[in-house]
Each structure stands twice: as structure tokens, then as C-alpha cells.
Amino acid sequence: MPHPDVEAQADLxxxxxxxxxxxxxxxxARRDDGYHALESLFVFAEHGDRIExxxxxxxxxxxxxxxxxxxGLDAGPANLVMRxxxxxxxxxxxxxxxxxxxxxxxxxxxxxxxxxxxAAATLRLLVRLWDVRIDAEELAALALDLGxxxxxxxxxxxxxxxxxxxxxxxxxxAGLEGSPMLLVNPGVGLSTAQVFAGWDxxxxxxxxxxxxxxxxxxxxxxxxxxxxxxxxxxxxxxxxLDGADGLRLARMSGSGATCFALFDSEAAMARAAETIRAAxxxxxxxxTRIRSA
Ligand SMILES: C[C@](O)(CO)[C@H](O)COP(=O)(O)OP(=O)(O)OC[C@H]1O[C@@H](n2ccc(N)nc2=O)[C@H](O)[C@@H]1O
Ligand SMILES: Nc1ncnc2c1ncn2[C@@H]1O[C@H](COP(=O)(O)OP(=O)(O)OP(=O)(O)O)[C@@H](O)[C@H]1O
Numbered sequence: 122m123p124h125p126d127v128e129a130q131a132d133l134x135x136x137x138x139x140x141x142x143x144x145x146x147x148x149x150a151r152r153d154d155g156y157h158a159l160e161s162l163f164v165f166a167e168h169g170d171r172i173e174x175x176x177x178x179x180x181x182x183x184x185x186x187x188x189x190x191x192x193g194l195d196a197g198p199a200n201l202v203m204r205x206x207x208x209x210x211x212x213x214x215x216x217x218x219x220x221x222x223x224x225x226x227x228x229x230x231x232x233x234x235x236x237x238x239x240a241a242a243t244l245r246l247l248v249r250l251w252d253v254r255i256d257a258e259e260l261a262a263l264a265l266d267l268g269x270x271x272x273x274x275x276x277x278x279x280x281x282x283x284x285x286x287x288x289x290x291x292x293x294x295a296g297l298e299g300s301p302m303l304l305v306n307p308g309v310g311l312s313t314a315q316v317f318a319g320w321d322x323x324x325x326x327x328x329x330x331x332x333x334x335x336x337x338x339x340x341x342x343x344x345x346x347x348x349x350x351x352x353x354x355x356x357x358x359x360x361x362l363d364g365a366d367g368l369r370l371a372r373m374s375g376s377g378a379t380c381f382a383l384f385d386s387e388a389a390m391a392r393a394a395e396t397i398r399a400a401x402x403x404x405x406x407x408x409t410r411i412r413s414a
Contacts, residue, residue: 134250138170138242139277139412140227140304141234141270142374142381144297145340147328148320156269156285157317160328162292162336165277166302166409170226170235172202172242176250177218182206188224190235196223201236201267205243208263217251228405230310232348232375234274240267241274261287270375278414281330291414296333297383298413300369301390305362305397306379306405307354316376319347337370348377355380361401365393383411 144162151157184196202223227235264271269286281292329335349355358380362371367389371382384390394406
């Protein structure tokens with residue numbers, strides 16, 4: 122449904138805020154600035170939140186939120202959509218305004234970067250809406266101010282990510298893009314900072330992402346153990362996925378609690394999703410595919 126104030130406007134633009142999944146996430150060190158040095162292979166789902174916007178002449182930015190996970194999410198200045206819009210406006214020093222709508226399809230605080238993807242999609246949308254030219258590096262710096270995952274969410278394609286999340290290299294892995302991917306969340310929200318704080322500070326080694334086989338065999342999510350310690354239900358999600366026909370890999374994404382499962386066919390994914398929905402009607406599931414560039 123379009124924003125009530127912009128229903129009749131022709132210049133309504135739409136962006137998808139694609140869900141982010143960490144196929145592997147190796148935490149290598151705690152840094153002096155409190156962040157952690159990471160190595161991660163990021164992929165993106167074909168589905169996500171939806172952001173729409175139309176220009177306003179008065180210079181104001183306003184946001185309405187709807188969608189299955191919209192309730193309880195504040196549309197005020199702390200919302201990452203608002204922070205992204207205000208950040209871009211301040212950077213440009215411009216008087217452009219926008220009326221925005223966020224349709225929240227992804228669970229909040231769930232390890233699939235929903236807020237980060239929303240922020241990046243808002244930046245993409247406003248650059249188009251306001252028809253401004255902005256240097257890619259400057260846009261990436263604005264994105265990083267909003268969160269460690271936001272720079273990677275700008276392009277929303279498969280990337281090898283290092284640093285605190287800002288060092289990005291496009292990195293296709295044969296057999297990954299287009300692959301059927303099931304997301305499962307047991308309905309618990311986790312604080313990213315709290316999960317990082319539970320990491321045991323053991324460096325378990327570098328991430329090799331040269332092939333899907335290596336990612337499956339030697340890849341890890343080092344935040345999985347601290348997340349399970351906070352929310353033991355994550356282990357139930359992984360147990361529910363374990364042993365499904367056609368399963369290639371099941372692992373937690375980001376700081377949890379969402380887990381992803383890669384399947385070798387759409388039919389196998391659909392069967393596993395159906396089984397989980399029947400056994401656990403309260404869990405959120407999304408049948409999707411890994412997005413290609
Ligand atoms: C877990 C991941 O989602 C993996 O992609 C990201 O590392 C987190 O990205 P994000 O949610 O955008 O995180 P931010 O908003 O930048 O940081 C939230 C909190 O997570 C912790 N944090 C985040 C990123 C990082 N490299 N090291 C950290 O220790 C910090 O305590 C920080 O205060
Ligand atoms: N537009 C938004 N969508 C979701 N969360 C938002 C938004 N704006 C602000 N937030 C806040 O950001 C926090 C993190 O939400 P988000 O859904 O991005 O977490 P996440 O999926 O765990 O992220 P990551 O995978 O980057 O760790 C929540 O506490 C939420 O209140």
C-alpha cells in the first residue's frame with residue numbers, strides 16, 4: 122500500500138532491502154575500539170523488506186512503518202531508515218525531503234541485517250529520488266556510520282568481508298548464487314553487542330571461501346556458541362534442519378537467532394520448510410534463493 126500522502130504521485134520509487142546471510146563468520150580478534158576483526162562471506166536473499174519513497178518540497182523526512190514485523194518498531198529518529206535519510210541529507214547539505222514507507226517483512230534483531238539492509242536501501246532510494254551524484258567511497262563512509270553491515274548491504278551481492286565489516290571484495294563462489302535457501306527464526310531477538318561480548322576470544326583460524334565445499338567443511342560461525350548460550354532455542358532450529366533431504370549446509374547467520382539452510386533443489390527446500398512449519402507453527406520461515414549480481 123503506498124504512503125497515504127503520496128498515493129497519487131507518479132514519482133514513487135521502491136527498493137528491496139535484501140536480507141543478509143553470513144555463510145561463514147570467523148571472529149579473529151577483539152580490537153581496541155571495542156569492535157571485532159571479522160572474516161565473513163556475505164550473501165543476500167532475493168527477498169527482504171520494502172522501502173518506498175516520494176519527494177517532498179518542504180525538506181522534511183517522514184516515515185511510516187507497516188508489514189508483518191512493523192509493530193513495535195519505532196519510526197522516530199533512531200530508526201535506521203530515518204538515520205540514513207538524515208545522514209544523507211546532512212552530507213548533501215540539501216533541502217530535499219522525502220516521505221518514506223518501510224514494509225517490515227524480516228524479523229527484527231535476528232542476524233539477517235534487516236535494519237542494515239533498510240539503511241542501505243534508503244540510501245540507494247534517496248540517491249535516485251533526489252537525483253544526486255555521490256562518490257562511491259563517500260557513500261560507503263556514510264553507510265559505515267550507520268552500522269558495520271551497511272556498506273556490504275549497499276550492493277547486496279556476494280562479498281568477502283573483512284575489517285569491522287567495511288572492507289569488501291566481490292567474491293562469487295561456484296554453486297552459491299541462485300541456490301535455494303531457507304531461513305528459519307524461532308522468534309527470539311538477540312542483541313548483537315551482547316552476543317559479541319560472549320565470544321570466548323579464541324581465534325580459530327582464517328576463513329577460506331574458495332569453494333562451497335570449503336565453506337561447508339571448514340567454515341564456522343564463531344558467534345553461534347555465544348548466541349546459543351543466550352538463546353538455547355537456536356540449537357532446536359539447527360536440530361530441526363539437520364538431516365533434511367537435500368540439505369547442503371545449515372548454520373546460524375550473523376549474531377542470530379536466524380539460521381539458514383542451503384538445499385540442492387527447490388523441492389527439497391519446500392519439503393523441509395513444510396515439515397518445520399507443521400512441527401513449529403510459531404517459527405518464522407522464508408523460502409528464498411541466494412541473489413545473483
Ligand atoms: C554480526 C554481523 O551482523 C555480521 O555480519 C555484524 O558484524 C554486525 O553488524 P551491525 O549489526 O551492523 O553492527 P553495528 O551496529 O556496527 O554494531 C553493533 C555492536 O556489535 C558489535 N560489533 C559489531 C561489528 C563488529 N565487527 N564487531 C563488533 O564487536 C559491537 O559491540 C557493536 O556495538
Ligand atoms: N529499520 C529497522 N529495522 C530493524 N531494526 C531496526 C531498524 N531501525 C533500528 N533498528 C534497531 O536495530 C537493532 C538491530 O536490528 P536488525 O534487525 O538490523 O538486527 P540484526 O538482523 O541482528 O543485524 P545484524 O545481522 O547486522 O547483526 C534492533 O534493536 C532494532 O530496534
